[in-house]
Amino acid sequence: xxxxxxxxxxxxxxxxxxxxxxxxxxxxxxxxxxxxxxxxxxxxxxxxxxxxxxxxxxxxxxxxxxxxxxxxxxxxxxxxxxxxxxxxxxxxxxxxxxxxxxxxxxxxxxxxxxxxxxxxxxxxxxxxxxxxxxxxxxxxxxxxxxxxxxxxxxxxxxxxxxxxxxxxxxxxxxxxx
Amino acid sequence: xxxxxxxxxxxxxxxxxxxxxxxxxxxxxxxxxxxxxxxxxxxxxxxxxxxxxxxxxxxxxxxxxxxxxxxxxxxxxxxxxxxxxxxxxxxxxxxxxxxxxxxxxxxxxxxxxxxxxxxxxxxxxxxxxxxxxxxxxxxxxxxxxxxxxxxxxxxxxxxxxxxxxxxxxxxxxxxxxxxxxxxxxxxxxxxxxxxxxxxxxxxxxxxxx
Numbered sequence: 488x489x490x491x492x493x494x495x496x497x498x499x500x501x502x503x504x505x506x507x508x509x510x511x512x513x514x515x516x517x518x519x520x521x522x523x524x525x526x527x528x529x530x531x532x533x534x535x536x537x538x539x540x541x542x543x544x545x546x547x548x549x550x551x552x553x554x555x556x557x558x559x560x561x562x563x564x565x566x567x568x569x570x571x572x573x574x575x576x577x578x579x580x581x582x583x584x585x586x587x588x589x590x591x592x593x594x595x596x597x598x599x600x601x602x603x604x605x606x607x608x609x610x611x612x613x614x615x616x617x618x619x620x621x622x623x624x625x626x627x628x629x630x631x632x633x634x635x636x637x638x639x640x641x642x643x644x645x646x647x648x649x650x651x652x653x654x655x656x657x658x659x660x661x662x663x664x
Numbered sequence: 665x666x667x668x669x670x671x672x673x674x675x676x677x678x679x680x681x682x683x684x685x686x687x688x689x690x691x692x693x694x695x696x697x698x699x700x701x702x703x704x705x706x707x708x709x710x711x712x713x714x715x716x717x718x719x720x721x722x723x724x725x726x727x728x729x730x731x732x733x734x735x736x737x738x739x740x741x742x743x744x745x746x747x748x749x750x751x752x753x754x755x756x757x758x759x760x761x762x763x764x765x766x767x768x769x770x771x772x773x774x775x776x777x778x779x780x781x782x783x784x785x786x787x788x789x790x791x792x793x794x795x796x797x798x799x800x801x802x803x804x805x806x807x808x809x810x811x812x813x814x815x816x817x818x819x820x821x822x823x824x825x826x827x828x829x830x831x832x833x834x835x836x837x838x839x840x841x842x843x844x845x846x847x848x849x850x851x852x853x854x855x856x857x858x859x860x861x862x863x864x865x866x867x868x869x870x871x872x873x
Contacts, residue, residue: 641746653780655780
């Protein structure tokens, strides 16, 4: 009896199963059910986990479809979930629509042995530098990228600085001599 | 200013002095800094030339954007590993005589940035004459450092401050960073094979010998 009033109160953070899926997620699922492996809704933000092989198709659809219109790629960032985690790496695509004013985050999970993901520079040209940054700091290789070079670290740097197993002080003290 | 009257009365027409003293006196009275503002210390460096602190009183207010016109490099801020070869190249481009002031905790020792991205002290790249502590140091401390440098300049000898001969300078290796490796045998080989990064300037070699 005591739990009934609690259940009737609106939950501020609805779980993905209980609440109706967001129209953005529904549009994705309607177009291609395989594009959505998981949906995480938290703090008013929607994150869709997309299989690696479908990321370009999903991005192209989200950019072109009339009710999504994600014409602006706000950011691409990598993340290292830890050496012991499997899958270890993730690549996050932060999308924004300048006409509809809604946001969506796509997430691709990558194994440590195979950190390849297709480039989305063909969809949004701004992805070029974002992907270079993710490659530079996490070692994620974007297949088909026109110019995958380091962008922040020195060109002759070895390793990827934001990986969890990269020592904070680097491998050796810096010296020109 | 009336100064001429006093000098004319107080001094004889001919003075005898050492050539070094005369040259050093001229040099210390117009130290032209190269702008090398790298971080927040640069704000204090700019302030040192303002009307309140007036670095011009000591002849060091003419910040030059070109290293070829500068005498002092004031390294103000943290030096990243990517900036290190650039800094060294600018130092190499400065003609003798040249001095370096390491301004602030970061340029001196890396400061709070004890990580892979920041060089732990600019003295790993260029010879430093005066270190300034502080985070950031006050403009007065920079003025004090310039005055300390002036004292040091007075002890110099013009013989130590000649430019590197042209043919030696031509052999210098273009700046680049050493690869960061895990200290394996490949690294040792690379270190043995690598040519000196850049030739030491004359007073650097004199100092180390």
